[in-house]
Amino acid sequence: MGSHPHTRKPDLPTPATTAGREGLTALLARPERALVALDFDGTLAEIVPDPEQARAHPDAVAALAALAPRVASVAVITGRPAGVAVRYGGFAGVDGLQHLVVLGHYGAERWDAVSGTVQAPEPPPGVAAARAELPGFLDALGAWHGTWIEEKGRAVAVHTRRADDPQALFDTLRTPLAELAARHGLITEPGRYVVELRPPGMDKGVALASYVREVGAESVLYAGDDLGDLPAFAAVEKLRSDGVPGLLVCSGSTEVPELAERGDLVVPGPGGVVALLAALAAQ
Numbered sequence: 001m002g003s004h005p006h007t008r009k010p011d012l013p014t015p016a017t018t019a020g021r022e023g024l025t026a027l028l029a030r031p032e033r034a035l036v037a038l039d040f041d042g043t044l045a046e047i048v049p050d051p052e053q054a055r056a057h058p059d060a061v062a063a064l065a066a067l068a069p070r071v072a073s074v075a076v077i078t079g080r081p082a083g084v085a086v087r088y089g090g091f092a093g094v095d096g097l098q099h100l101v102v103l104g105h106y107g108a109e110r111w112d113a114v115s116g117t118v119q120a121p122e123p124p125p126g127v128a129a130a131r132a133e134l135p136g137f138l139d140a141l142g143a144w145h146g147t148w149i150e151e152k153g154r155a156v157a158v159h160t161r162r163a164d165d166p167q168a169l170f171d172t173l174r175t176p177l178a179e180l181a182a183r184h185g186l187i188t189e190p191g192r193y194v195v196e197l198r199p200p201g202m203d204k205g206v207a208l209a210s211y212v213r214e215v216g217a218e219s220v221l222y223a224g225d226d227l228g229d230l231p232a233f234a235a236v237e238k239l240r241s242d243g244v245p246g247l248l249v250c251s252g253s254t255e256v257p258e259l260a261e262r263g264d265l266v267v268p269g270p271g272g273v274v275a276l277l278a279a280l281a282a283q
């Protein structure tokens with residue numbers, strides 16, 4: 001018997017790995033025990049030249065709102081300050097997202113939809129000191145032209161996407177910025193044509209593993225696109241080795257091939273991630 005065209009569920013893609021297929025099966029078998037965690041830039045939002053213009057994919061909020069009531073929890077885990085991700089994502093006050101959690105600054109900050117507030121520790125003094133040095137530092141390297149400094153509160157980021165040769169400038173800056181960060185008790189977080197100087201002690205893997213425990217999730221889906229998502233990928237791999245099934249989704253791009261190599265499922269950018277979320281909700 002053929003299904004009616006208006007009731008046919010969208011097809012779910014098949015993960016390329018056995019572990020990924022087990023993760024998806026577990027999620028579909030007991031969605032009410034599953035955690036769905038997602039990165040923001042490059043995963044829920046298309047990459048754009050100006051970081052201040054990044055916004056969630058037009059269908060992202062609807063897909064998340066359809067899925068969230070059917071699973072244990074949906075969380076966004078991002079390098080952005082939590083409040084910025086909430087604003088750029090349009091996540092506040094959405095029917096269906098009453099329990100959304102946004103873990104910002106790689107898990108150092110937390111916004112939850114229930115309270116509508118951000119919990120954020122004070123930035124360590126090294127951030128302001130490194131920020132103050134940056135203009136002269138970049139000038140001395142001949143790298144002032146083409147870079148853009150993003151003020152992030154708990155961190156400061158140097159972007160090269162708008163340079164004539166973003167990759168060359170990124171490569172030039174990476175080591176000197178790591179030295180500058182170290183002098184101020186900070187670490188660097190390299191990303192898509194960006195080097196961030198931020199406090200140590202937290203990453204998306206720590207944030208994800210801790211949130212899995214908090215929720216008591218029995219399966220987890222994590223989707224990301226960038227190097228900063230690799231610790232979360234590693235956390236899912238560790239959970240799998242501990243018996244918690246997981247599915248790793250790579251929001252594919254030509255800029256970060258490392259993620260595609262580690263993902264169970266590679267989808268075509270934020271549009272593909274949103275289609276996957278919608279298909280999961282429809283199941």
Ligand SMILES: O=P(O)(O)OC[C@H]1O[C@H](O[C@H]2O[C@H](CO)[C@@H](O)[C@H](O)[C@H]2O)[C@H](O)[C@@H](O)[C@@H]1O
Nearest residue numbers: 040041047048049051054078079080161192194
């Ligand atoms: O953890 P994420 O949510 O992926 O955030 C990582 C960084 O994303 C932002 O930069 C990236 O997106 C920009 C807007 O599309 C793009 O212009 C830039 O080249 C990308 O690197 C953000 O600006 C950073 O603060 C985040 O740490």
